Amino acid sequence: MKLAILFSGGKDSVCATYLAKEQGNEVACLVSIHSENKESYMFHTPSIEQTKKQAEVMNTPLIIVKTKGEKETELLDLEKAIKKAIKDYKIQGVVTGALESVYQSTRIQKICNKLNLECFNPLWQKDQLELLEDLLEKNFEVIIVGVFAYPLNKNFLGRKIDKKFIEEVKTLKEKYKINPAGEGGEFETFVVNCPLFNKRLEIKKFRDYGENNSWRRELII
Amino acid sequence: MILIINVCKEELHYFEFVRPIEKIVQKEFITKHYKELFKSDLEKCDKIIICGTSLKDNEFMKDPSFFNWIKNFQKPLLGICAGFQLIGLVFGGKIRKKTEIGFYLENFREDFLGIKNEQEVYHLHKNYIDFSPSKDFKIFSSSQIPQAIKHNQKKIYAVLFHPEVRQKELIKNFLKVK
Numbered sequence: 326m327k328l329a330i331l332f333s334g335g336k337d338s339v340c341a342t343y344l345a346k347e348q349g350n351e352v353a354c355l356v357s358i359h360s361e362n363k364e365s366y367m368f369h370t371p372s373i374e375q376t377k378k379q380a381e382v383m384n385t386p387l388i389i390v391k392t393k394g395e396k397e398t399e400l401l402d403l404e405k406a407i408k409k410a411i412k413d414y415k416i417q418g419v420v421t422g423a424l425e426s427v428y429q430s431t432r433i434q435k436i437c438n439k440l441n442l443e444c445f446n447p448l449w450q451k452d453q454l455e456l457l458e459d460l461l462e463k464n465f466e467v468i469i470v471g472v473f474a475y476p477l478n479k480n481f482l483g484r485k486i487d488k489k490f491i492e493e494v495k496t497l498k499e500k501y502k503i504n505p506a507g508e509g510g511e512f513e514t515f516v517v518n519c520p521l522f523n524k525r526l527e528i529k530k531f532r533d534y535g536e537n538n539s540w541r542r543e544l545i546i
Numbered sequence: 547m548i549l550i551i552n553v554c555k556e557e558l559h560y561f562e563f564v565r566p567i568e569k570i571v572q573k574e575f576i577t578k579h580y581k582e583l584f585k586s587d588l589e590k591c592d593k594i595i596i597c598g599t600s601l602k603d604n605e606f607m608k609d610p611s612f613f614n615w616i617k618n619f620q621k622p623l624l625g626i627c628a629g630f631q632l633i634g635l636v637f638g639g640k641i642r643k644k645t646e647i648g649f650y651l652e653n654f655r656e657d658f659l660g661i662k663n664e665q666e667v668y669h670l671h672k673n674y675i676d677f678s679p680s681k682d683f684k685i686f687s688s689s690q691i692p693q694a695i696k697h698n699q700k701k702i703y704a705v706l707f708h709p710e711v712r713q714k715e716l717i718k719n720f721l722k723v724k
Contacts (some may be wrong), residue, residue, distance in 0.1 A: 326556065349556040374695035420558075427711065429670060431648030434601065434670060438647065443602050445558050450710055 326443065327353045329410040329418045331403075331433065332387070334376040336460055336467045337422030337448055338487070341382075343463065344447040345420045346521065353414040354380075362394025370394075371471040371541035372515045375526075378405045378546045381407040382522040386414065391437040404436050404451040411440065418443030424451055425504075454498075457491050464520060471513030471541040476501060481512065482533055482542040515544060549591035550722065551583065551615040553598075553628045555605035564597045566624045566710040567626070568627055571595070574593075588615055593622040593719045593721070596629030598708060599688040601647070601672055603628075610635055622723045623696050625704035627671055630695070635706045636674030637682050637697075643692060645672045652707070659703060660719040667693070667707035 330357035332338045346352055347363050357376040371377050380387035392402035410416045419437050423430040423446045426449055430446055437444035448456065460467060467486040472478065476497070484490060497503040518525040531546040547570050553566045561694075564577060573581055578587055580596075599606065606628055616623065616636040625689075627631040635641060646669035654662045674691040677683050687693035693706045709716040 326558075344561060345558055348556075350558060395548065399573065427649055434647045438601055438645065438672075442601060445556070445600075447558055447561035449562040450569070451561075455572065515716070 326350050326417050327415055328418045328420050328445070329354050329356050329388075329407065329414065329416040330382075332357050332376055333422070334372065334379050335389060335422070335470075335514045336348045336456075336465065336516055336518060337424060339379070339422075339465070339519055339521065340456070340463075341420050341422040341447050341517065343521055345445065347387060350418075352385055353416050354381075354388055354410050356390070356410055356419075357384070357507050358399070358403055358406060359389055359391045359392035359400060361392065362399075372544045375515065375544050375546050378526055379522070380515065382521065382524055382526060388413070395415070400432055400436070403433075404440070407440060407442070411442070416442070418445060420445040420447065422446075422448055424448045424453065424456070428538075449514050454491065454495065457494070457505060460486060461488070461491075464518075465516060466518040466525070467514045467516050469542075470515045470517055470544065472511070472535075473513075473539050474503060474511040475538045476500075477503070477512060477538055479533060479540045480536065482540055483531070486514065513541070549587055549594045550577040551594060551596045552576050552579045552598060553606040553627070553632075554575055554579075555599070555603045557604070559600055561601050567595055567717065568598050570710060570714050571613075571721065580606065583612070585615075585642045588619065591621070593723070594624070595717070596621070596623070596625045598627030598629065599672070601645075601670055604713060606632065607635070607641070620700065622701040622720065623703070624717070624720045626633070626700075626710070627706060627708060629652070630704035630706045631673055631675055633702060634677060634680075634695075638680040639675040640679060641670065641673050642676050642691075644674050646670075646685055650689075650707075651710075652692065652693050653688040655688050656686055658696070658705075659716045659723075661694070661709075661716050663714055666712060667705075667709075668711035669707050671706060686697075696713050 388468040390406035391401045
């Protein structure tokens with residue numbers, strides 16, 4: 326099936342892309358929503374500009390739609406982006422990296438239903454720690470580009486998801502109820518390398534923005 | 547041994563509709579696609595769960611003869627969403643159109659596999675079953691369309707919503723049914 330991936334560049338959407346391809350589907354394009362609202366309910370925001378570089382090393386076309394990121398109107402922008410994927414790439418379905426967010430998945434399911442598209446959520450209900458472990462096993466190189474909850478702080482920015490990191494988030498989960506895959510918006514990630522990339526992305530520079538327990542890193546690749 | 551039946555047309559949907567059920571069942575299960583089911587699979591298992599599928603996937607309804615075995619099945623059976631619709635069809639219910647996506651409040655009149663009173667349930671369906679032609683089932687939900695049903699004589703249970711999202715204990719309690 327010809328599919329579009331709702332692509333943020335983070336571990337969940339890249340992993341969903343990996344599973345879609347592994348099951349024999351054609352990834353016709355990536356769809357990336359660039360939100361001006363850094364607190365978007367729907368869309369991942371740190372380092373979103375760098376999805377262009379990821380699309381290049383995946384040899385996959387990328388549709389970018391900008392949104393002001395206001396609740397609900399950002400959904401119209403998402404619908405517009407999906408319509409473009411139907412027109413330009415004749416997609417038959419959409420893939421998301423949603424794990425647990427009923428807010429996100431309900432809205433995307435409704436858009437797909439309206440546009441008569443299949444909707445795939447291959448990480449749905451997946452155990453968060455298991456996902457992190459799967460990523461390591463599949464040789465995904467993933468770094469943290471955003472933290473948004475106590476006790477996470479600036480020191481987490483740029484950290485790689487490795488065994489040590491997984492052990493640490495297990496402890497944070499027990500102590501502070503931090504969601505270990507960060508899907509509650511506690512942290513955001515960026516994939517630097519994985520089996521879908523024809524080369525590793527080199528980070529040339531970065532800038533950090535934020536205060537206290539809310540930080541994001543904008544990468545330049 | 548629990549037999550988990552996959553009804554999805556697309557292989558990628560396994561991860562969304564079957565794997566979450568496998569994770570709840572955890573041990574001693576086998577998963578089979580309904581088109582690859584043998585009589586021996588039905589004989590060997592102790593219980594069956596029929597999983598759901600995507601909104602757009604109606605392939606499983608094209609040839610209901612694949613599911614004729616449900617009529618004479620004597621062991622515990624749980625149908626989820628597509629599984630609910632199949633159980634309804636086999637027992638003479640009528641398929642009707644209604645699309646529900648996302649969280650809805652549902653009031654359970656009586657305890658249904660440990661679920662009672664008001665609960666937020668996750669829906670993802672375009673059809674439901676009108677059970678009025680069939681007198682075989684008791685309805686445990688109170689909204690207009692049947693959401694949770696049990697066969698009056700057999701241990702056949704079905705839910706139109708997806709318990710794997712917010713009512714995992716419903717599935718765990720089904721596993722305890724003797």
